[in-house]
Amino acid sequence: MRGSVLVAMSGGVDSSVSAYLLKEAGYEVAGAMMRFWPDLPPMSLEGEGGRAWESCCTPDAAYEARRVADLLGIPFYLLDYREVFEEAIIAPFLEGYARGRTPNPCARCNTFVKFGALLRQARRLGLDYVATGHYVRREGEALLRGLDPQKDQSYFLWGTPKEALPHLLFPVGHLTKKEVRQIAERAGLPTAKKPESQNLCFVAGDLKGFLKERLKVRPGPLVDALTGEVVGEHEGAGLYTLGQRKGLGLRKSHLERYVVGLDVEGNVVYVGPKEAALFGGMEGEEVNLLAGLGEEVEVQVRYRTPPVWAKVESLNPLRLRFRSPVFAVTPGQSAAFYRGERLLGGAVIRRGLYNLAGLDPTLTKDTLTFS
Template sequence: MGKRVLAAMSGGVDSSVSAALLKQQGYEVIGAMMRFWPDNKKDDCFETCCSPDAAYEARRVADIIGIPFYLLDYREEFQEKIIDPFIAGYQQGETPNPCVNCNTRVKFDSLLKKARMLGCDYVATGHYVINRDGGLYRGDPKKDQTYFLWGTPKEAIPHMLFPVGHLEKPQVRALAEQFGLPTAKKPESQNICFVQGDLKDFLAQHLSARPGPLIDLETGQQIGEHNGAQFYTVGQKKGLGLWKSHLERYVVQVNTTTNEVIVGPREACMWGGLEIREVNLLVEAQDLPERLEVQVRYRTRPVPARVEAMEAGRMVIRLAEPQFAVTPGQSAVLYQGERLLGGGFITRALYNQFQPRALTAS
């Protein structure tokens, strides 16, 4: 085969097995880990997938496989492209997902450029995604990660490899055992990599937040006080401090301009549509099917939908059935069956049928 691949290695089992499989298949493999953790913080300031210990594990794996390994410095870029927008999103009342930006703006943008500088034909990762026929498709239903790759530049797809995309997690761990890799039993990281401990504590260090009113959607009256609108997200039920009330309330809207958090019954969090920005399509716009599916959160099922309007990187989508907690800052991802079509960041939710005290369009 003889083609050169830059294998992104996180120190976890998925990327370790990906690199080993590529070597086994005859590729010339170069292992690389992207350094995100800063010098001025403790070693444990990043999750296990991005820590100095993880770099040590990745280097051990590379030695066992017999490939070169490099630690690439992306500290400034990660701060600029991932952490700063994450904080800014919360400051504006959104609930951002940094993994989408990391894949779009770092792994399949900056890292792909680095791969080309090193004479590599491909970048490989441990994502559970299938690349075939010029498109990206869902991998193992229990681990599928296409949701996080909607922002991938279309021109990058031919240069992306996902060696474990067609496998299930137990199969990957079994292969790691066969290869004799020390990451075979390493637990998965579920948290945001640069947030240690409680997210609210992290945000409190970076946001300008102050107490304000909790407003009941049905009456327009203040029924409580929040400790900073930026700390709340649409659909949230816990932590509202309304335990004395006999009414069940959820966060319906977060307004950081007025510093108000609007709460209401669960049906007020059900939305029949949404608007998205920074739309990225992996097919030509004219090839979008009339009926497609939209997934508004990771681990929620996609629902049938249609595109009502599209212009200048924005799109309005009507959902076939209302969805709970359509949240600004999260991703709405477009599919046709198993194929990933693209997506965008949710700007606002639309078409709420809750009437007692009419909601605005957003």
């Protein structure tokens, strides 16, 4: 026996194959799904237009996960984490938007729920490890990018507690998505052809509708950050994010504009040309380091944005200067640090620095000077 492991099962193909591979490798395996969804009637689990809530961690997903566990002959636990999730994920998520930030709940969930609360649960059950279906590799105490560059999820794992690393397994990190589906089909797993979840697991429908229900928002002016001209009306400053271009409702003369700053207290959304959302550096908070950064480090500020080299100007507070400008360095989002394939840690972006237009993305009436 190679040890015992609790597999976080979402009802998707990646976690299903993770459980299968671990059992085939000789581990004592148990599956667990964390229940996040509220007590709602079935119709309430539909999004706009009656579409099903296509997400992980729903009642349908729990059914699929249990089917896989039964097929593999492993125990399955449905863990009630609603209270934990509300406190650790949903409340900070809403607070972030209310402050004009754009939170990254998936990264926070990995840090505090999967590799925090779930790992503690595994220990209470007497199990050695927690495993997930993330496309990331662990070699010793080093986390590496997943082998499939289109599926690599290391960006979301920057907050992993260093002390948790020896107790984590990532069985599909050395595989491509195509290979994972092929394994699932050969094993006869019912999730083999299941489409990927696209939505946030706690949002049934569109994000803006969810935020409108939970936040007190009101319309206000869209202001050109460079001229001070009112160029439209927004639906509520907390609903927008730095770098946003679509859905702004701008006048025809100002369509080539992006969100370049938010003043939530004053309920003003500032827009400007693309260069006004380009930054030469960043300041970070909630820093988590899995290894030393050195004098220079590669920084990735969005999941699908390529990393750029940056000089480490200071660690406390964390200040980085990029070698080349980066678009929409967004307060509240994650910045993950790398050296080659190795994940060194990361931070929450407090604000962008060295803006090409001389603007501060956390704009207020007191900090903004019109040219």
